[in-house]
Amino acid sequence: MKCKGTWKEKTPSGRTVKRKCNNELSEYAIFCDKCGTPTNALSTKLNAKKNWQEVRETFTNLRGSFYKFNIFFLITVFIPIGAVIFFQKDLAQFIGIDKYLFLNLALLLLVPLSLIPFAFDEENYSQNFSVKNYFRKMKYYPKFFLFTLENIIFFFILKVLCTGYLIGVTVDPILAPVRVILVLHWITIMFPAPLVIIRKNVNPLAALKVCYTASAETRWQQFFTLFYVATANILGLLAVGLGLLRSISFSYLLIENYYNKMNEYRLFEKREN
Ligand SMILES: [Zn+2]
Numbered sequence: 001m002k003c004k005g006t007w008k009e010k011t012p013s014g015r016t017v018k019r020k021c022n023n024e025l026s027e028y029a030i031f032c033d034k035c036g037t038p039t040n041a042l043s044t045k046l047n048a049k050k051n052w053q054e055v056r057e058t059f060t061n062l063r064g065s066f067y068k069f070n071i072f073f074l075i076t077v078f079i080p081i082g083a084v085i086f087f088q089k090d091l092a093q094f095i096g097i098d099k100y101l102f103l104n105l106a107l108l109l110l111v112p113l114s115l116i117p118f119a120f121d122e123e124n125y126s127q128n129f130s131v132k133n134y135f136r137k138m139k140y141y142p143k144f145f146l147f148t149l150e151n152i153i154f155f156f157i158l159k160v161l162c163t164g165y166l167i168g169v170t171v172d173p174i175l176a177p178v179r180v181i182l183v184l185h186w187i188t189i190m191f192p193a194p195l196v197i198i199r200k201n202v203n204p205l206a207a208l209k210v211c212y213t214a215s216a217e218t219r220w221q222q223f224f225t226l227f228y229v230a231t232a233n234i235l236g237l238l239a240v241g242l243g244l245l246r247s248i249s250f251s252y253l254l255i256e257n258y259y260n261k262m263n264e265y266r267l268f269e270k271r272e273n
Contacts, residue, residue, distance in 0.1 A: 001025045005037025028265045030217045042217070046261055048224030055253045059246075062126055066249040069129040074244055077113045084110065100165075104152050112144035117252045118194035119144075125256050129249050143197055147204040151190070158182055188223045189215045195259040196268055214267035225258045 005021040023034040084106040092102035119137040120128035162179035164171040236243030
């Protein structure tokens with residue numbers, strides 16, 4: 001594959017000429033390392049919309065097979081997570097601890113459960129959604145617990161810095177939207193991490209670094225992938241919650257498929273520069 005980029009160059013006589021780059025690119029290049037022109041990777045294989053279309057196709061043929069698992073998952077994982085978020089004030093008051101502390105302790109215990117499907121076997125991933133498989137993969141709970149803890153610590157630091165929480169300092173109100181952006185940015189970069197932890201056998205702390213480096217070029221597409229995940233679930237929720245019986249597994253497939261593409265482009269491997 002040759003680079004199709006061009007640039008303008010001034011000749012000694014002062015004329016501007018257009019030069020073709022023609023740099024030989026590796027199969028997995030996203031940008032030309034000589035002139036910086038993007039290859040078509042971000043508009044084809046690594047594109048969020050293409051990923052969504054691809055997964056939707058697989059999903060349409062399989063969706064009936066997800067209902068049983070999704071009912072189980074909704075009751076044991078998502079409804080409890082929703083409940084602690086929604087009733088955090090009452091529940092914290094009932095137990096007699098701080099609301100923020102309560103919510104984060106509850107999420108620390110519950111969120112790892114929601115990550116277990118990322119530990120399903122890679123082979124025929126979409127066919128591994130079963131309750132039996134879920135319990136078999138519970139052995140990865142401690143790893144996901146650590147990963148969740150890292151995220152909670154990061155969000156806690158953001159909260160302290162952006163709201164003056166605990167330190168009692170008045171902060172600039174501009175920091176409130178800054179915090180929202182940083183949280184979104186963080187989630188965008190880190191969503192492949194549970195898969196990196198399992199498939200690359202990387203520890204939860206190193207996975208953060210791997211994901212950060214990996215996302216350099218695909219960050220926007222990762223953001224759009226998350227946007228599709230959010231849209232699918234909001235629509236699912238609006239359909240009297242019944243749509244969730246589809247959108248839950250669909251979300252995992254979307255994320256897993258995008259991870260596979262990033263992996264194909266060797267984005268999770270150490271890079272020279
Ligand atoms: Zn080039």
